[in-house]
Amino acid sequence: LCVEIFLKLKTVQLGEAATLTCALPIKEFGSITVHWYKQSAGDGLKLIVTLSKSAPPEYSPEFSRKRFNVENANNVCNLTVLKTVQEDEGIYHCGIAEWMYPIQWSETYLSMTSNYTVVQWPPVLDPLHPGESVTLQCSIISVFDKATCSEDLSVFWFRAESNKSHPNIIYTHGNTHDECENRSEAQKRCVYRFSKNVSSSDAGTYYCAVDICGEILFGNGTIFLYRFEC
Numbered sequence: 376l377c378v379e380i381f382l383k384l385k386t387v388q389l390g391e392a393a394t395l396t397c398a399l400p401i402k403e404f405g406s407i408t409v410h411w412y413k414q415s416a417g418d419g420l421k422l423i424v425t426l427s428k429s430a431p432p433e434y435s436p437e438f439s440r441k442r443f444n445v446e447n448a449n450n451v452c453n454l455t456v457l458k459t460v461q462e463d464e465g466i467y468h469c470g471i472a473e474w475m476y477p478i479q480w481s482e483t484y485l486s487m488t489s490n491y492t493v494v495q496w497p498p499v500l501d502p503l504h505p506g507e508s509v510t511l512q513c514s515i516i517s518v519f520d521k522a523t524c525s526e527d528l529s530v531f532w533f534r535a536e537s538n539k540s541h542p543n544i545i546y547t548h549g550n551t552h553d554e555c556e557n558r559s560e561a562q563k564r565c566v567y568r569f570s571k572n573v574s575s576s577d578a579g580t581y582y583c584a585v586d587i588c589g590e591i592l593f594g595n596g597t598i599f600l601y602r603f604e605c
Contacts (some may be wrong), residue, residue, distance in 0.1 A: 382466070383481075383482065383483040384484050384486065385485050385486070386485075386488060387486075388487070388488055388490055389461065392456060392458065393456045393459050393485055394456075395411075395485065396452070396483075397411075397454070397471070398450065398451055400473070400479075407427070407428075407471055408425060408426070408471075408472045409427070409469065409471055409472075410422060410425050410426075410469070410470040411423040411426075411454045413466070414467075414468060415464075415465040420468060421435070421438075423438040423454070424445050426445050426452065432445050442456065442457055442458065443455065456485070459485075459487055461590050463487070464486055466482055467484075469481045469482075491517055491587055493516075493585050493592045493593065493594045494516060494595075495513050495594030495597055496512045496514070497511075499600075501600075505574055505575065506573070506574075507573055508570060508571070508572050508573075509570065511532070511568065511570075511583070512566060512567070513567045513568075513585070514566050515528070515530075515564070515567075515592075528585065529547065529548065530548035530585055531544055531548075532569045532581060532582070532583055534579045534581050534582075535579055535596075546569050567583065569583075573599070578599055580596045580599070581596065582596050
C-alpha cells in the first residue's frame, strides 16, 4: 500500500502568531469532528484540540487555550498559535472525522525563523605571551527593524578544550542593555566584549551564547593559541 502525503510549509518569525488551515468538506459541519495534533521531531502525535458543532473546543491539558485558538469559517478550520516559541516548531496534523468515512488527514510543518543573528570576532587569535590581554567581541544584530536586541537578553561565554567533552561557562554578562547602536533604520547591533589576561591554561575555543526572546543563539567561535617561550 502506497500513501502520498502532501506536507505544507508555514514559516513565521519567532514570537509572531501562526495560523494553520485545514480545508473542510463542503457539507454541514454538524456531522464532522476536527482533531488537531502536534508532532515534534522524534515524538508521536499529541492531541491539541477537538472541535465539533455540538460542543465548545476541547483542549488537551498540555495545550492551553491561552496559547492556541481554533475556529472554523467558510469551510476552513483554523488553528492559531497566538505567540510562537521555538518549541512550537514541528508537524501539525488535522484529522477530519466523519461518520462512516475514513479520517481525512492534512499536514503542515511549522517552521520558525529568528529576528537575530550572532557574529563573533575575531575567528582566530594570534598566539599570545603570558600576561598579555585579549578581548573577544560578540555582536547581536537584529535582522528586522521590529526586533530589539536588548529585550530579555543574556550573554554567556564558554571555553571548549580539546581534552574535555563539555565546554565550561567562564563569564556571564547578565541582562544588560549597554553598547547598542542603530546601524540603519532596519538594523540594530549590540556588542558585548570579554577581556582577560591570558595564561597557558587558557588555550582553546571560545564561544559566546545569547539567550534572547526564548531562543539560544551561538557564535561561530574564536580559536586561541598560546605562545610558549623556549
